[in-house]
Amino acid sequence: QVQLQESGPGLVKPSETLSLTCTVSGSSISSGYYWGWIRQPPGKGLEWIGSIDHSGSTSYNPSPPLKSRVTVSVDTSKNQFSLKLSSVTAADTAVYYCARDNSGYDYGYYYYYMDVWGKGTTVTVSS
Amino acid sequence: SSELTQDPAVSVALGQTVRITCQGDSLRSYFASWYQQKPGQAPVLVIYGKNSRPSGIPDRFSGSSSRNTASLTITGAQAEDEADYYCNSRDSSGNHLRVFGTGTKVTVL
Numbered sequence: 059q060v061q062l063q064e065s066g067p068g069l070v071k072p073s074e075t076l077s078l079t080c081t082v083s084g085s086s087i088s089s090g091y092y093w094g095w096i097r098q099p100p101g102k103g104l105e106w107i108g109s110i111d112h113s114g115s116t117s118y119n120p121s122p123p124l125k126s127r128v129t130v131s132v133d134t135s136k137n138q139f140s141l142k143l144s145s146v147t148a149a150d151t152a153v154y155y156c157a158r159d160n161s162g163y164d165y166g167y168y169y170y171y172m173d174v175w176g177k178g179t180t181v182t183v184s185s
Numbered sequence: 186s187s188e189l190t191q192d193p194a195v196s197v198a199l200g201q202t203v204r205i206t207c208q209g210d211s212l213r214s215y216f217a218s219w220y221q222q223k224p225g226q227a228p229v230l231v232i233y234g235k236n237s238r239p240s241g242i243p244d245r246f247s248g249s250s251s252r253n254t255a256s257l258t259i260t261g262a263q264a265e266d267e268a269d270y271y272c273n274s275r276d277s278s279g280n281h282l283r284v285f286g287t288g289t290k291v292t293v294l
Binding site: 092094096103104105106109115117118119120155159160162164165167168169170171172173175176177178 | 214215216217218220222227228229230233234235239269271273274275280281282283284285286287288
């Protein structure tokens with residue numbers, strides 16, 4: 059059974075860098091999936107942050123609140139992937155989730171889905 | 186990047202059928218996936234692909250797609266189906282980007 063667990067500081071000061079790690083158990087991170095980060099500000103919807111595959115190929119959300127501040131990396135030796143979000147403000151306060159990003163092809167269409175999620179970790183940006 | 190639009194809220198009587206829709210240009214190219222989220226919990230995948238359910242998801246949940254609209258239908262809604270529902274798709278820009286819908290709050294009366 060594949061499980062994901064987020065870890066990292068629950069409190070980050072404004073202008074500093076938020077750093078989170080997702081540990082994968084029950085599956086090798088090199089097994090051909092993408093691995094992603096998603097966040098949810100209090101009372102708001104889900105926002106995709108970015109993802110990475112085992113080779114280090116990344117994709118990031120280009121929207122203004124996140125653009126150019128996100129770095130996702132992978133450590134295959136530890137079966138972990140990580141998120142760094144620089145220059146944080148109070149607007150980055152959210153529950154942060156990691157997830158396995160799966161894909162398939164059927165009826166002439168590709169499809170993508172996040173089938174395994176971590177429980178989430180709350181990060182508050184405050185001085 | 187693409188956007189996926191959902192109705193903010195819908196209600197359904199216990200045992201009746203409710204359809205939640207998700208609209209966006211990327212859905213012309215990719216099937217959506219659907220997630221259920223209850224308060225204080227992580228999202229759970231309920232539908233993916235054309236109409237596939239992960240193990241453990243009741244068969245009252247089904248998915249469909251037409252042109253730029255994806256739909257999630259709950260047939261015979263139960264009290265435990267009251268939750269927020271989000272669609273998700275790959276962005277139509279051609280990059281490996283993902284986008285979530287705005288979310289729909291389902292209330293079971």
